[in-house]
Amino acid sequence: MFLIRTLHKWVGLILGLQFILWSFSGAMMALLDSDKVSGATSVRESAAVVLPRPVLPLAQVTERIGQPITSLRLTPLGSVYVYQAATPSGVRLIDAVTGAPVTIDASRASGLASAAFNGADPVASVRRVTEGDVETRKLPLPLWRVEFADSESTTLLLSEATGEVLERRTDTWRLWDIFWMIHIMDYTKRENFNHPLIVTVGTGILWLALSGLILLIRAFRPSDFSYVLDPLARARAAIAARRP
Template identity: 35%
Template structure:
């Protein structure tokens, strides 16, 4: 049973160890492309003359339960979160949604946020956010010609970089999915398959210790028998 169970789960154990090695060998800052983020000094918000929150919410037609005012590349913005549905982002100056951006504007915002000398190789508007971004709604994708194949995902409203992905991130994500045995989206690491496989792996370890103890006890017994026979009368 020890051998057969080991044969069944051995490949997954290899994935666990190999994937674990990859995940600890690559710094998480590199996976997140933090070294590709240009340093930017936060600028104080000019609050003078801005409409009040009640006026902003009225213009946007939103009854928010949570709000956030912050600076963006396109000026100050309110994020208004209603009780249900997606948050609404509006200009803190006008109270209206930001005007659409051109590809050139998106490219300029992304290059300003990028650290490095690589040029932009492509700008694309995506009607729905790719799964790898962990976001919803439309996004702009800006690709850079660096060795890591870095991609910045930019908000079509504010021009902010809301997600960063690269070939290193995708390699890490591949091994993470193997590691947690969730090949769909890598989000569920409490599903029955990994629990069963882990329990079987534990049984291999325990049975291996038991078999080792039996083998050692048998060898000791044989050694003692040989020693007694070799003892002179």
């Protein structure tokens, strides 16, 4: 029992520190402005783009793509319409009117991000991302990272294949992400809440609860319940004395 009591004390101290971190990080995530975290106000709704007439016939689209097409979309891209064709080698874009190939380079990515950004601040940097990091998570790579010079360092992540805005990041999101990392105890990728470390801590908490229950039961003596047991005993004695 001495061993259980000693382990319970020190394990409780260690896990108690983790409980403080969980409580603090959870409270901070709840207190941060959800709109700033999601970047919902960072991107404006796309302006309506008039569909040009005539657009390239499908037969010519197939000819210009030059590969088998598994799916085809006619979609606006900035101020123009493009055909977005999925092929075995990846997504191909061509101008819906001229059929000219459309590539999402740094200049076009910057223009698309500026058109989508809900603010007047200029672009601070444009960078092509080929390796995943904490901001890109599981987004398809490569992509363009366009950062603006606003107070939130708003960053739009655009697909290099389609030019679409895949995700929004802000300084508030980056702060929230640190608390998220602490909360789920995933200090590398910040996305897995079912890893060995947290399972170990969860097992430790279960042991702490069971050992605490054992110690609680062993801590009581019959005299601790005398205020309940004594009146019952006296009542039983009085009933027995009245019997013939």
